[in-house]
Amino acid sequence: MPIAIPDNPPCVLCLSAADATGGGGLAADMLTLASMGCHPLPVQTAALVRDTRGIDEVWPTEPELLVTQARAILEDVPVAAFKLGFCGSVENIALIAEILSDYPDAPLVVEPALHAAVLLGDAGEEIAPALADLILPQTTLLVGGYHDLWVLAGMADEEPRAEQYDEEAAFDEAVAELVGDEVLARLLGSGTEFVLLTGSAAHGPQVVNTLFGHEGVVRTDAWPRLPGPFLGAGATLAAAAAAALAHGMELPEAVREAQEFTQQSLRHAYRVGMGRALPDRFFWARGRAGDDV
Template sequence: MTAQNSPVPVVMVFSGNDPSGGAGVQADIEALISHGCHTTPVITTLTIQDTQDVIGYTPLDGALIAEQARAVLEDIPVSVFKLGLLTSTEAVEAIHAILDDYPEIPVVTDPVLATGGGTLLADEDVIDAVNELLLPQTTVLTPNSNEARLLAPEADSLGACAMALLDKGAEFVLLTGTHENTPSVVNSLYSNRRLIETFTWDRLEGEFHGSGCTLASSIAGLLAQGMEPFSAIHEAQEYTWQSLAEGYRIGMGQKLPNRLFWAREEQE
C-alpha cells in the first residue's frame, strides 16, 4: 500500500513531549486529527514545562529517534513529515538520514529554537545543522520572525532573512509576524526568490502556547490530504487563527489553542 492510496493520510511528526499539552506532540496530534489525518509521533525531546515556560529538557539519543521512525516507516505509508523541536545535532543528523531515504515525501519544518518565554532551545551547533542538513530537504519552513533572525543572522531585514532561507534550500518560507510590534499580524510567504503573498490577521489579545506547532501541523495535514502548498498554507492559517480565537487559559501562563473548536461547533 502506498501513501497515496492509504485510507487515512498519515503524517509522521518529530516533536518534543510537552507535559502541559499545549505544544509539541499533543498539538501536532490535535491539529492533524482536525484535518482528518493519522499521526505517527516520534519523540525527539522530553521537556519539563508549563504554560509559562520551559524549565528543562532532555534530548533523546539520535539512534533512538531513528529507530522509532524506521520501525513505523517499514510498516505504515507516510504522506508527509513534520519536524518540530530538535535540541541536539544528533537528532538533526538522524532525521536528515531518514529524509534522505524518503526524498519523495514532503517536509514541513517548524524551527522551534526558543520558547515564548524567551528560553533558547537550540545552540549554535543545532542551528547550523538545521541550516545545512534540513533546510535543503524542507518543502515548507514556518519560522516566526525571531526564529528567522536566528537562522539567518547575516540578513539585515526580515525579507532578507526569508531570501536567505530560500537560498539555504527551503522551497517555501512562511514567515509569521506574531512577535512583531504591529497592529495586525502579518504573515509573509516567499518562494522562487520572491515574496508570493502576505496574509493579514487580526491580532488576538494575550499570548498563546503552541500556535507554531498548530500552524505547521495544519500545513502538513492539508498537504497529506493532497492540497498544493499555497492552498494548504492559506487554509492552515485560517484554522490556526480560529483555534487561537477560541483558545482558553487553564494554567497561570499563556492561553492554549482550542484545536478541536470544530467539534463543539458540530455539537451546537
C-alpha cells in the same frame, strides 16, 4: 477550500519534543493533525519539563532510540508528509536528515522552535547551524517568526532590536526590509522551497503572514491580532500546513487553509493553567465551526 476527508486518513510523521501541557510540541502536532483528518505518527525528539508559563528543562531523546522508532514506523506505514519541530540535539538532527533523505517526494514542514535550544547551553548554539546545513535543503515549507529566521540564516548578530527604534512601526519596517533583502535570500538559497514568515512578533492591529518562494512573495494574509499570549501557535500553524499538504492541496492553498485553522483555534483558546492560553484545535467539535474567522 474545504478539505475532503478520505476513508483512510493520510499519515503524517511528526518529530518534536513531548510537552505535558498539551499546548506545544508533539501534543500540538497530534491534536492539529487529528482535527484536520490525518493520522499522526509521533516520534519524540526530546522531553520538555514545562508548565504553561515556560520551559524549565530540556532532555533530548537518545539518538539511537529516535532513529530506531522512526525507522520502525516508516517501514510499516506509508507517510504523506513530515512535520518537524524541535529536534533536541545536533546528533538527532543528523539522523533525522538521513531519514528524510530517503523520502524526497513527501513534503516536509519545519517549525524549528529554537526557543527551547537556549536551555541546552553551548550545545544549543549548534542546533540552528545544523538545521541550516542538514534540514533546510530538504524543506518544503519553513514556518517561523523573524527571530528564528534570522538565527537560521546565521545573521543573529545583525538582528534589529526594538529598543533601537523610537516607534514600533519603524522597528517593524526595518525587520521587514532586512528579512526580505538578506535573510530570505540565504534561507531560500539553502534549498528551502518556501518560507512562511509569521508576523505575530510585530505590532499593530493585524498579524500579517507572508509566504515567500524563489520568485518572491507568493501570498500575504492579514488576520486580526488576538489577545494572547498563546502556547503552541506556531506548532499548530506548521502542523496544519502539513495536514493540508498531506491531503493533496497545493502549497499556497495549504498555507491559507492552515492559517484559517490556526486563527479559529486561537480565537477559541482556553487556559488550563496560570500561564499561556492553549489553542482549541477542536473548536469545531464544540459547536464553533460556523464562527467567522
